[in-house]
Amino acid sequence: MPVLGAALAELGQQRVFDGLTIGFRLHLEPKTAVLVKGLLAGGARVVAMGNEGTTQFGTAEALAEWGCEVLDRPDDGKGAVLAHLSRIAEAGPNLVLDNGAELIEACVSAGRSPKGATEETTSGAFRLRAGLAGVVGFPVIVINDSPLKAIVENKHGVGESVVDAIVRATNMSLHKKRVVVFGYGWCGRGIALYARRRGADVTAVEPDPVKALEAAMDGFDVAGPDGAVRTADVGITATGRGRVVGYELIETLPDGALLANAGHTEAEIDVIRLEREAPGELVAPSLYAHELPGGRTVFLLAKGRIVNLAAAGGTGNPIEAMDLGLTLQARSLAALAASGGDFRPGPQPVPQKINDQTATAMLESMGQTPA
Ligand SMILES: NC(=O)c1ccc[n+]([C@@H]2O[C@H](COP(=O)([O-])OP(=O)(O)OC[C@H]3O[C@@H](n4cnc5c(N)ncnc54)[C@H](O)[C@@H]3O)[C@@H](O)[C@H]2O)c1
Structure with a gap:
């Protein structure tokens, strides 16, 4: 994952995540683990859970060894999922990375107001603009709305x-x-x-x-x-x-x-x-x-x-697609961490500068050059 690797190295040197607690909810599998590892290396405390039925417990064990607090257990049912969401919200995260907007909703319900959040999916974007419209008092960058993610990942x-x-x-x-x-x-x-x-x-x-x-x-x-x-x-x-x-x-x-x-x-x-x-x-x-x-x-x-992750042998999106998508995540979280009021509350797109920077880096990783 050369694009993500370079971004994490740069952000790590800038220490943008140093001392921050990040609530992390995304499929826990080897590619997302690269992002978590980079956030930990950048000085963050990461409290993580996956989405139902997609957590790879080998990856979860590795994450725990690296110092990530992983809440998922193999026999988790619906009740455990709700408990994990509340536990992350109660940890008072400074930043949230969500996949479905349930963790964002849990933070709102617990009266927590992180500095900002990112939302990965189409489904989460729907919820932010429908049931959660007007109630989220902190900025949420919707990664899914980036044209890059739509083309390369979706x-x-x-x-x-x-x-x-x-x-x-x-x-x-x-x-x-x-x-x-x-x-x-x-x-x-x-x-x-x-x-x-x-x-x-x-x-x-x-x-x-x-x-x-x-x-x-x-x-x-x-x-x-x-x-x-x-x-x-x-x-x-x-x-x-x-x-x-x-x-x-x-x-x-x-x-x-x-x-x-x-x-x-x-x-x-x-x-x-x-x-x-x-x-x-x-x-x-x-x-x-x-x-x-x-x-x-x-x-x-x-x-x-979700068949590309949950079916036997399913390994999720190709590494290259996640290299791009997770770079958008890392750079958006960093922009939120560093911001001094540059973002309004509620859902909003990935800043164009991040799209351009990430598209150029991915083209270079493919041996191609923009005009
Ligand atoms: N499997 C994965 O790895 C993965 C990755 C990204 C997104 N997703 C998920 O895939 C889903 C679709 O995402 P997207 O980015 O394509 O969204 P999208 O909004 O671009 O497309 C959804 C389409 O479904 C259509 N639609 C709505 N109701 C319908 C119905 N009853 N019958 C037929 N079509 C209907 C809409 O008109 C729209 O064109 C979301 O749940 C998203 O979270 C999965």
């Missing part, structure tokens, strides 16, 4: 790693398979692109007519959910919304179809009702077969959790 990183995770966990070829992608936003565009590169025929289900037109111009079929689902060999959700594939839709899938979710939470597929009507049987690592009352079988990967 489109190419997610596209490549989601398709790769599905192929690896199922051992299935996508040639001439019908892949239905729900959502033609940044992640959906990438998933459609990389599925096609693997030989699939792709249908996009997208309610926004402008994006649906874009999908058609990109050469994909476009259809409503009911029609698309009937032809699907593979259905992949990437919307950031709840119940996009409800149980009624699942019932209309062809026999043997596979469902997977690339979005932030498993709520995109109605897994709860599916489990109730047709309990899953584990047939291969992280692959569940659900025999529907009508006799058809539908397969679900990783219980509908």
Whole structure:
């Protein structure tokens, strides 16, 4: 991760994180561990938790050895997650790095006001602008809104790693398979692109007519959910919304179809009702077969959790994509730490200077030069 490495070395020399407590909530896996290690080396105290079902406990152990306070335990349920969020908020962090805006919400509920926070995801950005609108009294830099993250991570990183995770966990070829992608936003565009590169025929289900037109111009079929689902060999959700594939839709899938979710939470597929009507049987690592009352079988990967991390063998976004995304995180946290009132409260974009600096560094790491 040369771009992140160089940024962390520079920020470490400036001692911007020295003596600060950083509340950290992001998937705990080897790439995010590089960022935590750099923050610790820069003099910060880091109290960390991952998102549900994605923590790699080998990484968590290594982080603990390096001095990070890791709260996750392998048998954590929903209650433990809430307790960890409160514990980080109670630690009174000076800075927060969040992935889903739940830690930011926990800080607000606990009456804590960090100097600033960063939010990684689309889903967290929605919450900051909807349920949490007007209640967050400190600046939150939304990393997800950076055009760099959208292109490098959401489109190419997610596209490549989601398709790769599905192929690896199922051992299935996508040639001439019908892949239905729900959502033609940044992640959906990438998933459609990389599925096609693997030989699939792709249908996009997208309610926004402008994006649906874009999908058609990109050469994909476009259809409503009911029609698309009937032809699907593979259905992949990437919307950031709840119940996009409800149980009624699942019932209309062809026999043997596979469902997977690339979005932030498993709520995109109605897994709860599916489990109730047709309990899953584990047939291969992280692959569940659900025999529907009508006799058809539908397969679900990783219980509908974020598939590129939660499916067996899933390693998340490619290292290069995270090199860029985590550099945006490190530089944004540093800008917040160093700021003297330059940021307003609430969600806001990554400063353009950070985008330009990071894009140039990534181009250089690829042996390319901007004009
Ligand atoms: N798997 C990963 O590693 C990873 C990485 C980044 C983001 N994400 C997550 O992926 C999700 C999508 O992110 P994005 O950046 O593509 O967001 P986006 O806002 O760019 O795209 C979402 C798209 O879904 C569409 N949509 C909304 N409701 C729909 C419905 N009912 N059916 C079909 N489409 C619908 C929207 O119109 C929009 O075009 C979010 O949950 C985000 O947090 C996952």
